[in-house]
Amino acid sequence: MSFSQYLAEQQAIADGALDRVVPGEAQSPETIHKAMRYSLFAGGKRVRPILCMEACRTVGRRVEGVEFAAATLELIHTYSLIHDDLPALDNDDLRRGRPTNHVVFGEAMAILAGDSLLTLAFQVLAQLKGLDAAVRCALIEELSVAAGTVEGMIAGQVRDIEGEKAEPTAERLDAIHRAKTGALLRGSVRMGALYGGATDEELAALTTYGEAIGLAFQIVDDILDIEQSSEQLGKTAGKDAAQHKITFPVVYGLERSKAMAAEQLAKAHSSLEMFGERAARLRQLADKIVHRDA
Amino acid sequence: MSFSQYLAEQQAIADGALDRVVPGEAQSPETIHKAMRYSLFAGGKRVRPILCMEACRTVGRRVEGVEFAAATLELIHTYSLIHDDLPALDNDDLRRGRPTNHVVFGEAMAILAGDSLLTLAFQVLAQLKGLDAAVRCALIEELSVAAGTVEGMIAGQVRDIEGEKAEPTAERLDAIHRAKTGALLRGSVRMGALYGGATDEELAALTTYGEAIGLAFQIVDDILDIEQSSEQLGKTAGKDAAQHKITFPVVYGLERSKAMAAEQLAKAHSSLEMFGERAARLRQLADKIVHRDA
Numbered sequence: 001m002s003f004s005q006y007l008a009e010q011q012a013i014a015d016g017a018l019d020r021v022v023p024g025e026a027q028s029p030e031t032i033h034k035a036m037r038y039s040l041f042a043g044g045k046r047v048r049p050i051l052c053m054e055a056c057r058t059v060g061r062r063v064e065g066v067e068f069a070a071a072t073l074e075l076i077h078t079y080s081l082i083h084d085d086l087p088a089l090d091n092d093d094l095r096r097g098r099p100t101n102h103v104v105f106g107e108a109m110a111i112l113a114g115d116s117l118l119t120l121a122f123q124v125l126a127q128l129k130g131l132d133a134a135v136r137c138a139l140i141e142e143l144s145v146a147a148g149t150v151e152g153m154i155a156g157q158v159r160d161i162e163g164e165k166a167e168p169t170a171e172r173l174d175a176i177h178r179a180k181t182g183a184l185l186r187g188s189v190r191m192g193a194l195y196g197g198a199t200d201e202e203l204a205a206l207t208t209y210g211e212a213i214g215l216a217f218q219i220v221d222d223i224l225d226i227e228q229s230s231e232q233l234g235k236t237a238g239k240d241a242a243q244h245k246i247t248f249p250v251v252y253g254l255e256r257s258k259a260m261a262a263e264q265l266a267k268a269h270s271s272l273e274m275f276g277e278r279a280a281r282l283r284q285l286a287d288k289i290v291h292r293d294a
Numbered sequence: 295m296s297f298s299q300y301l302a303e304q305q306a307i308a309d310g311a312l313d314r315v316v317p318g319e320a321q322s323p324e325t326i327h328k329a330m331r332y333s334l335f336a337g338g339k340r341v342r343p344i345l346c347m348e349a350c351r352t353v354g355r356r357v358e359g360v361e362f363a364a365a366t367l368e369l370i371h372t373y374s375l376i377h378d379d380l381p382a383l384d385n386d387d388l389r390r391g392r393p394t395n396h397v398v399f400g401e402a403m404a405i406l407a408g409d410s411l412l413t414l415a416f417q418v419l420a421q422l423k424g425l426d427a428a429v430r431c432a433l434i435e436e437l438s439v440a441a442g443t444v445e446g447m448i449a450g451q452v453r454d455i456e457g458e459k460a461e462p463t464a465e466r467l468d469a470i471h472r473a474k475t476g477a478l479l480r481g482s483v484r485m486g487a488l489y490g491g492a493t494d495e496e497l498a499a500l501t502t503y504g505e506a507i508g509l510a511f512q513i514v515d516d517i518l519d520i521e522q523s524s525e526q527l528g529k530t531a532g533k534d535a536a537q538h539k540i541t542f543p544v545v546y547g548l549e550r551s552k553a554m555a556a557e558q559l560a561k562a563h564s565s566l567e568m569f570g571e572r573a574a575r576l577r578q579l580a581d582k583i584v585h586r587d588a
Binding site for chain 1: 323327330373377380401402403406408410413414416417419426428431434439441442443449451453455
């Protein structure tokens, strides 16, 4: 199977799992379920669920049903996008080429839709069928820390907001990206590893992989915001500069930023050596993250 | 010990547990932890944690550490208050006699503080020490469903918002209150019962108790909004009528509403019969919920 066929197949698996775990649009109260589904099924690439599922298969001691655990990463990612786009935060009207949640459903419902996706993520993990309760708790711990305020996604969002008024230093940049995008991508890989029954050694190797691609993802994101148009990105381009965000190109320049992304890609590859051919798809996923154009 | 001494002691236990589970104000990024703590430690009565701890003791097979599970109910309750008070929702500037979170920290930080408390609740439950993982998962399931979109708190909030434009019928009122306030109060009692190792029969009895006091709580809340001043309530009085909310007095009138609260109190008492003297505090808590003045 070609890599693009593989990606399409994996997206379909993630979409199917999401459709199963989120209440239908006919479920009362209908508005909230419509709002949740509007942003969930808006053409997301499902990067986090796919990383989770593939990390799980690479370990491979338990695979069945991992798509439902993987789906919870997309619930968290989507909640963060809905809240990020709100007028009080990034005030963005466009996401994946469509009007953002609050533009369609109003601010009140967008706030509640984000809250709902966040809540549902933990419900789904707690209710995972056929999975040992200790593993379910480990997954919930992993996801909540990755999304949280100390070293997780919310820490990154807060630092990002506060960074708009601060001096763009390498240290500050590192603290922002590591939490904002890095924590959930790292968590995606680690949740897959935990689901798959990873040994300590395997978990450590996959954590290194997750951190490297998390960093690479953010560097490339910052570069694309400069080099691509809004049409190509499906979201507003050039926002980082307009909002005085601390980005890799601002701190290191474009060329050095590109070299750093390549370094992280090499690190991701070398972290996978112990898995041999079983990690072929994880290698391709790392390549895709660095060489993407949107 | 008098009941008021008992209440003060229980509030102190809940406060101590909250202080332990929430990162300190010095934890980076400081702003978010300050915002979380501002609303958490704003003089809340800790009704939900106290109900949880007391239901646990009434069952009594396991009690140690229940205050940390109980604290997660206050995390959820506080997140819902912060988001409810936002300009896009109830647009309230006053809560427990103090400026609301977004007035002090800005809307962006208030949205993130709510998200943070919600996320932290599940982290705390997943990490509960010395508790069987199956019980931790059961608590997470209970809390996420009670806070969720189908029969939980968010369902109630959505119905409440949409009810402002709808005909005030008994059926609609029931659907709102059962979810909006009822689900989390019911969940508080049930989480305590689950922590305490309840049998099916004990869990069923305490569920009936939780539903009765949940309903009574909301009826009294609606009555107080009419009969008390803003100073007495510590929040804006008379808002229900101003916002055309569907309330018990609107649907049933004041006198019938008071009779209904008394009926639910009687139901709460009779549900506790099997526990005898062990449920003395739960009976007093039910009395207090109905006979409170704020």
